[in-house]
Every structure is written in C-alpha cells, then in structure tokens.
Amino acid sequence: MGARHEVAVLALPDVVAFELGLPHKLIGTAVDDEERLLYRVRVATLDGGPVRTSAGYQVLPEHDASILRTADTVIIPGIYSGSAKDRGVLEPDLAAALHGLSARMVSICTGAFVLAAAGLLDGRPAATHWMHAEAFQALFPQVKLDPDVLYVDDGDVLTSAGNAAGIDLLLHIVRRDHGAGVANRVARRSVVAPWREGGQSQFMEPMPDPDGPGTARTRAWAVERLHEPLGLADLAAHSAMSVRTFTRRFREETGMSPTRWLSTQRVAAARRLLETTELPVERIAAECGFGTTASLRQHLHAAIGVAPLAYRRTYRGAEG
Incomplete structure (x- = not known):
C-alpha cells in the first residue's frame, strides 16, 4: 500500500x-x-x-x-x-x-x-x-x-x-x-445514509399526499405503478391537464421534470429491492418499470456508478 x-x-x-x-x-x-x-x-x-x-x-x-x-x-x-x-x-x-x-x-x-x-x-x-x-x-x-x-x-x-x-x-x-x-x-x-445523489434537491420531497393539490395525486398514483410503461402523456392525462401545463406545474412543485422524477423514483425502488430482497435482477427490472436488465443497469450506473449485482454485494457487505 x-x-x-x-x-x-x-x-x-x-x-x-x-x-x-x-x-x-x-x-x-x-x-x-x-x-x-x-x-x-x-x-x-x-x-x-x-x-x-x-x-x-x-x-x-x-x-x-x-x-x-x-x-x-x-x-x-x-x-x-x-x-x-x-x-x-x-x-x-x-x-x-x-x-x-x-x-x-x-x-x-x-x-x-x-x-x-x-x-x-x-x-x-x-x-x-x-x-x-x-x-x-x-x-x-x-x-x-x-x-x-x-x-x-x-x-x-x-x-x-x-x-x-x-x-x-x-x-x-x-x-x-x-x-x-x-x-x-x-x-x-x-450511522448515516450511504448514498444520496448530488443532483438531488436540497428540499427533500416527502411521499406525495394523494389528496394534495396540483400534481401530488398523480405522483402518488405513479409511485404505485412504476412497473407500468408510464409516459409523460399518461401522467398528464391522469392529472386532467395538457402535457405543457402538467410539465410546468410539475416542475414548479418538485423542482425537476416529470421524466427525471419518474426515473429517480424507479432507481430508488430498484435500490430498495436490491437491498431488502433476493429477487433476481430481471424481476427487479420488471417491477420497477425498466423493462430489461440492461436498462436497469444503465440507469443505476448513471445514478450511483455501480451495476445492480455489485450494488447488492456492497450494500450487504456494509450491512454485515
């Protein structure tokens, strides 16, 4: 050394x-x-x-x-x-x-x-x-x-x-x-969180209130459907807004675009499943809406710099 x-x-x-x-x-x-x-x-x-x-x-x-x-x-x-x-x-x-x-x-x-x-x-x-x-x-x-x-x-x-x-x-x-x-x-x-993305907002967003104003109801709805192929049009339709109005309102309320927010939620969900379950990576990719393991790998690597199995190993190693 x-x-x-x-x-x-x-x-x-x-x-x-x-x-x-x-x-x-x-x-x-x-x-x-x-x-x-x-x-x-x-x-x-x-x-x-x-x-x-x-x-x-x-x-x-x-x-x-x-x-x-x-x-x-x-x-x-x-x-x-x-x-x-x-x-x-x-x-x-x-x-x-x-x-x-x-x-x-x-x-x-x-x-x-x-x-x-x-x-x-x-x-x-x-x-x-x-x-x-x-x-x-x-x-x-x-x-x-x-x-x-x-x-x-x-x-x-x-x-x-x-x-x-x-x-x-x-x-x-x-x-x-x-x-x-x-x-x-x-x-x-x-005894601190092992990772928070640098680009994450200083204002930590709580889980959206399904009865809240603006886009909160749609955000709560989307979190329960990450396994589905949700797109911007789907989110806007659920909020009964035009895509343009929804995108503007969403950014005002969360500080990020709907697409980025959805990707962040999917990565967070994948990390939770990698940390707490023994589910195969293919199943986690499907559950979180990535579709393929290649897509999950790409998004996770872009977010935290490691592949799914490597993340699971290092997290379990830290736990031990």
Whole structure:
C-alpha cells in the first residue's frame, strides 16, 4: 500500500463547528479491506493559532496553512463571517495560502464563498446552502451556481450545500476514490445514509399526499405503478391537464421534470429491492418499470456508478 492520501482542513474564523469535524469523522475513518487507514486528515488555521467557531468555543489545531502545500485534498468548511462571505474578496493572508495550490479543492456550505473569492469557481458549476444562494450569486455572477442541488463534483473542485449535504459530499469523495464498499463501511459506522445523489434537491420531497393539490395525486398514483410503461402523456392525462401545463406545474412543485422524477423514483425502488430482497435482477427490472436488465443497469450506473449485482454485494457487505 502506498502513502495515505493527505487531507488538509482549513479552519477559518467563525468556522461552522459541525462541518469542521466532518472530514475526520468520515474521510478520516475510511479503511481498506485490511483495516488500514486510507487518508490522513489534519486541521490547520492560517497561522496555527486558535480560531473561534460558530458554537461559541475556540479550536487550536496543530498545524498552520503550510500543510496546504503538500495536501492532496484541501477542505474548507462553512464560515459565518469574513470578507469572502461579506464582500467576495479574500484577506491577503488567505489569498496567499490558497494561491497556486495543486490539491483537489473541496468546500462545505458557505466555504464555497472562499473558493469563489479565490477565483477557483469561475465559469464552473458549484453548490452552496440555499439560504446563501442569492448573496452568492450577487457576489460571484461568473460562477454557475445551482442553488438546489446537494453537491457538485466538477473533477478537481467539489462543493456542497450545508451540514448533511457535506456528509453526502465527503462520502461521495470516498466512493469516488475507493469504491462503494469502502464508502458504505464509513456510512455504516457513522450511522448515516450511504448514498444520496448530488443532483438531488436540497428540499427533500416527502411521499406525495394523494389528496394534495396540483400534481401530488398523480405522483402518488405513479409511485404505485412504476412497473407500468408510464409516459409523460399518461401522467398528464391522469392529472386532467395538457402535457405543457402538467410539465410546468410539475416542475414548479418538485423542482425537476416529470421524466427525471419518474426515473429517480424507479432507481430508488430498484435500490430498495436490491437491498431488502433476493429477487433476481430481471424481476427487479420488471417491477420497477425498466423493462430489461440492461436498462436497469444503465440507469443505476448513471445514478450511483455501480451495476445492480455489485450494488447488492456492497450494500450487504456494509450491512454485515
């Protein structure tokens, strides 16, 4: 086994305390099949001195910003104050610390303001907490902010929304680096969900109320009929709307198109059956409306990067 992946977590003044501890808890506990740690996670402040946190106490790390120069990944948790968040510019010492880094850059929540102020998000897609999206867009119009998604993986720069979405992003990083099996073990030990798609909305949609307004009744109806070859025209007809009106209303209520929503529901149903039953993949494909195992494989791989049987094995392995 080679050297462990070096992760530097930069704690800035008014750092969000919860998010500061996430990298060590999640990335820092990832191990291989022989229980060897895969990452070394270290926390730094700009000068190595204490900084205040959002929880009303100070943290005193063992390192200063010099460790950013040799890190493979740099993580910036959310902040409540500072010139990056308030004015969209970096203090000189922070600008110097981030200049010319070759590391993979990661932000959680309002840490995206720091990456944007450093110019690292120019012309790139990014995420941050929805409550700060309007301020972010005003300060950084050159960034392609998606105010709805949980996280964005743009290769060497990754950003997330707040708190729980930071957990999702860090698990995604472990999964990207070492596969679903390793990430599932981390999730299992931390008692968190092993996977949520980055493109999923920050506003988690509950099961639709069949007596609710708008398209809710049709959504509840469709969830019970995923095995049928439902199309956009079928959904619109059930709602007694034109396709155009239904599509517009559906997007207003769910934040996504009917086609994407239906695909997401089918993938979720397939995952539940793979996790909780011994049904053959062919039967699961039929039950969830994919028709063929090839179609199920394609959709599942597009969503979470693994094939059905591989997903079942890794999930059961994590359970064990």
